[in-house]
Amino acid sequence: MDVKEIIKPENQVYGKTELLTDNVMHYCPGCTHGVVHKLMAELIDEMGLQEKAIGVAPVGCAVFAYNYIDIDWQEAAHGRAPAVATGIVRINPEKFVFTYQGDGDLASIGAAEIIHACNRGENILVVFINNGIYGMTGGQMAPTTIERMVTSTTPCGRDTELNGYPLKMTDLVAQLPGTSYVTRQSAQSAPAVRKCKRALKKGIKNVLDKKGTSFVEVVSTCNSGWKMTPVKANEWMEENMFPFYPLGDMKDSEKDKPVSNN
Template sequence: MDIKDIIKPENLVYKKSELLIDTIMHYCPGCSHGVVHKILSEVIDEMGIQEKTIGIAPVGCAVFAYNYIDIDWQEAAHGRAPAVATGVVRLNPDNIVFAYQGDGDLASIGTAEIIHACNRGENIVVIFINNGIYGMTGGQMAPTTLVGQVTSTTPAGRNVDLNGYPMKITELIAQLPGTSYVTRQSVQTAAAVRKCKRSIKKAFQNVIDKKGTSFVEVVSTCNAGWKMTPVGANKWMEENMFPFYPLGDMKDSDKKEVSNN
């Protein structure tokens, strides 16, 4: 059978989502942002909520997310995406609002905003891309950098005495009563991508059902910042990031009724 006989519209099994704008992304080869953008566009497309979805873009590499996914976007100041999302969802409670943040954005400068937005149980989805460094600015150490990990500001590896410990922000968020669904996923293999897509879909469904904050961390690679090949970075992530940032659901429940007694 010839290849031309296989490439026919009726045999199509996988194609680019129509929500992804037909342009070449500025991300480095092999960047996890591209995969998460694709998952988001597929989920929004499949749920038919394109007209109702508002994304809050962070500061970081994903600042240009509004160039790639065909929904409404609002850009936020560094770390303030959950605060902007709070304002948007309170004024437009029928819209589906998600904040898309990296680890330098969410776990460092935006710690106060994310903790309090999740504690208030704002009806938003938070997508948290954790690659362990500040990718856009040149691979500096972030709060999530592993102990001993080499970055451009810790050339001899992160030293606990000098730089402190890496922060498991998702575990912190899972303790807050305002959150309904807290999970940690990854996107380095096809199985992981499909699992991550199910998690993101569930997070969006929770927002439609007004269950409170849903928080999806995606353990990601930044091969340019880590100074590795894309495939090598995926392997490094599996060997070094996953033992410290174990994958799986941390919380899956309704927003708790907390009494004063």
């Protein structure tokens, strides 16, 4: 049966941008990826960027992003999306280029690529989905797994004496001179989704204005990897991840500009 026959327009709470395809997403019910995909599709459509946008997705849960947002995409090796995006935007400076990466990808095998791309100030938007685990490969501990968080490889919870400390990537890149806008958001409620969309839009505008790297982290759930219902996963995220990963802007080159006396 055609998806259009199942999801009828009159039953939708709000309309779906045509840039979001009718392909049924492979994400688990309750996954944050689908929400952020929708936001990116809406913004690219609303800002008239379909012909200019090039997304780069590496290995991870978002590896099939090209199935869902109708723009040009480039696949990258695990962790190498910032390096691939660097090549694309330097050859095509008129394009809007963004990476879409999970925490197991960006903060682990891709840590060098993201740090150096941000330090150089490559004119790209980085969308960073942080759910605290390796969601695609079985729920193992990731660099972002918080202390005492249970994963398939830390069944008694992350022990900092044994496993080291969680890595706050967004805090790190905010210190680099090449970043123009760095923020941490979420998408577990309607108000949070609206804030997240505003942050993504600001990041896109900064890229279009060639201000350097914009970095938007979205603290997210992985209810299947966390072995929770979607509702419980949202509650657990708010109670446990938000205190360690507080939401809000960390760097905004516009707000940080000194006021001229002239």
